[in-house]
Amino acid sequence: MNIVVQKFGGTSVSTKERRTQVINKILQTKQKQKNIVVVVSALGRKGDAYATDTLRNLLLEENPLCSLKTLDLLMSCGEIISATLLGSALEALGEKVIVLTGAQAGILTDDHFSNAEIIAIDEKRSLSYLEKDYIVVVPGFQGATASGEVTTLGRGGSDTTATALAVALNAEYVEIYTDVDGIMTADPNVVPRARILDQVNYNEVFQMAEKGAKVIHPRAVEIAQKKNIPVNIRNTMSEHPGTRIHSFTGDKESLYCSQPKKNLLTAITHKDGISQVSVHMENNLAHDSLLLSTLAESKVSIDMINFFLDKKIFTISTEQINIVQIQLKKLNFSHEIRTHCSKVTVVGNRITGIPGVMATIVGALSSEDIQILQSSDSHSTISCLVDESDAKKAVNALHSAFHLDC
Template sequence: MKIAIQKFGGTSVANTTNRTKVVDKIIKQCESGYSVVVVVSAIGRKGDPYATDTLLNLVDKEGMNPRELDLLMSCGEIISGVVLSNVLKDKGYDSTVLTGYQAGIITDNKYGDADVLRVNPDKVLKDLKLGKIVIVTGFQGATSDGEITTLGRGGSDTTAVLLGEALNCEYVEIYTDVDGIMTADPRVVPDARLLEIMSYSEVYQLAEDGAKIIHPRAVEIAERSHIKLIIRNTLNDGKGTLIKDKDCSNTYKKKDRIINAITYKKNRTQVIIVDKERGNSTEKLMDMITRENISIDLINFFSDKKVFTIDKKDIKTMEKILKKEECDYNIVKDCCKLSIIGNRMQGIPGVMSRIVKALSKEDIQILQTSDSHATIWCLIKDKDLEKAVNSLHHEFNLSKKPV
């Protein structure tokens, strides 16, 4: 039995017109000889009647028990699944709707951001063998004793790939409201180009550093099981972006470009701490930051100072810690982290030099840098974001398709 997994996001199922396009894509897979599993998100986005955020606005989130909150949040996907099943019925196709729990997704009891412990796809397989299209509510599962849980941000992507893994699918299609993964945010770079193929590691870094096309956790699961991912637009028939192992891709030859994409994360704040023979107090300081659940990034520790970034929302808490420890510090607000991503940059000389020159031409100050084998990060001021991304996009010829 050939099984296809198709995941449709909130905008894909938001209205009658879009749901008709969704059903057309499901039917096309059926007619191609596939048994189809469909994963759905809640209908629409914030403000739409059945979107998850809209449901949450019905209650006092701060005062609610996390268990009941997850029950409420699970409703949006159930509504979406039943509505889509009804459209399929009108087209003459038999389908069944399963909650995450009924589909065999078992989690721990960390309500709101549960970790999946195992997936038992027996019920899904049984319904597929009966010739049904199986619609699974994304973003949710349940504990082993049946308590409903949700999987956190990007949970529907995670659901789709976990089912793909459990059902031994060759690929998972992620349908959304964009054509695929672009070389940069098209709202910032008008001539950004669609990327036809990317590696897991590149897409993971893009997702981790600001691009909201797919959740990084879903990419990790796909990579461990070598499941190909395809990001496509619900509203057209474009090929989208194929995501797979870099070693099996013919686009990673020597003649291809070393940079594939640029993304960014706003609302970053730089923290600079000047050391004054503080002995072992650095360890104490880091422990305090950890206890306050502050995530730090772009970490550069030197003998005379320590530099890192935090999210804008953590500024007040960080300053309380630094004052309590009598640190000599400086806070640089309104920063943005640029991520320049490409699997081929490792061992290639001159990449950083080109970045510095491109930004210098635009009089953009680089506040901090860091790098890994496939990414270079630069911290700049928010006000320079648009100039910086366009400058780097031009420097590395990302608008032109590689030859």
């Protein structure tokens, strides 16, 4: 069976006119003899009447201590509204349509309400309708526990729903429709010269999403990669072919040349709202262990970790400053916190083992008088912590230095 999963974001389904464009995309795909599963997000974005954040705030205004379980039940309604509106519009055109909630589509999750993970998917019900030539419409972002409690999948949950269903149904590919033409070499609001990427591999786009690019949720990428299902990022409002995410590793030249002539990097990303924590402590393994275990127990996620003999430096989300300060005070560890930082990251699978990459980064930032506060790297990324006021300048400098403009 030739199955395609199409996911449409909140802006794509926010108005009747845009839902008409969505329907055109669905019917164009159906004309290619494809069986279609459609996944939808809640209507619009924050501030819109049925957006997820709007529903969430509605309940929290009544009861700020509302349980996550109750909150999930309400937040799941936004996607159900989108799914039923779109399903009804397709029915009005004579199409055979079935709308299934996440639970009805067999999406089984754990009980971590508001950030649940998918455990398994029973695809039988969806397949039975696809075999009868139905268009199956599923609200994204939701599932249910084994006991039937409604859960939501956290930020980017509709992307996760789409790729998870694609894996369960052995789909040919996934199309994720949004309001941009594809994945770009940088945020176009920061770098006007940013280009659309024709294709990118799973690891690179995962790193981009992890490091701040708002393209697709990293969990969704991981799921698609497990079964090597291509994911196409496209624009609902245009016919642009978009960006294809798959196992692409580079052009033929990169297979034989140790230093390819073309771009070493794929993209530059940045993430704001970061604080740097410096903890002054003696070189004591027991204290190191105590520090890390205490932060872990407090659900604090740390990043860009550098341990020295006399101090330990790491970064956190600025939202977690109060928690960190409380725990460090309890441990009686002297510390300093620098706020208003950004992490700027260069991403590219081809940088491993290539000399001069860090030199180019340092040269580009120093030419703009941007101080590097801290750095970290992996086999496909190099991140630099800079002052938040320098972030945009840093992204532009690196974009030019690595010739991503052309």
